[in-house]
Amino acid sequence: MKRILIIEDDPAIADGLHTSLTNANYDVEIESDGRQGYTHAMTTPPDLIILDLVLPSMNGEDVCSSLRREGNMVPILMLTSKSDEIDKILGLELGADDYMTKPFSLRELQARIKVLLRRIPEAKPLSDISIQDLHLDMKTHEVSKGGKKLSLTVREFDILRFFVEHKNEVVTRDMLLDEVWGYDHFPTTRTVDNYILSLRKKIENNPSEPEFLVTIHTAGYKFVAP
Numbered sequence: 001m002k003r004i005l006i007i008e009d010d011p012a013i014a015d016g017l018h019t020s021l022t023n024a025n026y027d028v029e030i031e032s033d034g035r036q037g038y039t040h041a042m043t044t045p046p047d048l049i050i051l052d053l054v055l056p057s058m059n060g061e062d063v064c065s066s067l068r069r070e071g072n073m074v075p076i077l078m079l080t081s082k083s084d085e086i087d088k089i090l091g092l093e094l095g096a097d098d099y100m101t102k103p104f105s106l107r108e109l110q111a112r113i114k115v116l117l118r119r120i121p122e123a124k125p126l127s128d129i130s131i132q133d134l135h136l137d138m139k140t141h142e143v144s145k146g147g148k149k150l151s152l153t154v155r156e157f158d159i160l161r162f163f164v165e166h167k168n169e170v171v172t173r174d175m176l177l178d179e180v181w182g183y184d185h186f187p188t189t190r191t192v193d194n195y196i197l198s199l200r201k202k203i204e205n206n207p208s209e210p211e212f213l214v215t216i217h218t219a220g221y222k223f224v225a226p
Contacts, residue, residue: 002117003027005046007037009055020106034058045074048116053080061094068095068151075116075154093198097155131225134203150202159195163223172220
């Protein structure tokens with residue numbers, strides 16, 4: 001049974017999530033305080049965290065960035081009342097794997113949880129890959145550049161792995177939404193662009209002039225591997 005930690009200070013939302021996810025056969029735990037939620041996640045890491053953005057003592061952004069900084073890479077689905085694109089981009093940079101804007105559908109929430117918990121099956125075992133100073137360890141899901149470990153979210157690693165598996169091929173945004181997210185057109189192709197921007201900041205020497213993840217005008221992207 002997968003364990004889900006809900007960090008949410010609204011009792012109505014927390015209780016509703018607890019009931020829905022418990023009925024879906026998840027082991028659900030709740031924290032209503034940001035700092036307590038962070039401590040819980042570090043001492044007893046769950047399989048997934050549902051994290052509210054606005055929390056007492058420590059907000060969701062700080063909880064997320066602190067977990068990632070400490071090497072905790074548990075998938076994080078952030079709940080927010082903010083719908084501005086800049087908030088989503090900020091969340092991606094902090095390490096969140098997915099977003100839902102309140103109010104949200106419980107059915108859609110469960111669909112997104114399944115995708116985050118799912119690991120994409122590999123057709124064949126992949127060996128470690130080194131491209132220039134970029135190294136991907138396919139067993140541990142670790143990525144390093146110039147010998148320095150990079151902090152990638154679960155979603156970012158899945159996207160990068162998909163590109164590596166299709167290196168030197170044009171990959172459309174819809175392909176990434178279908179194959180990495182697991183269902184069509186969620187939430188928009190703009191989300192893909194945001195993740196590409198975040199990945200470039202981590203793996204490129206000069207994100208504004210990428211060597212690996214290049215844009216193919218009107219088509220999508222290509223992972224260029226010499």
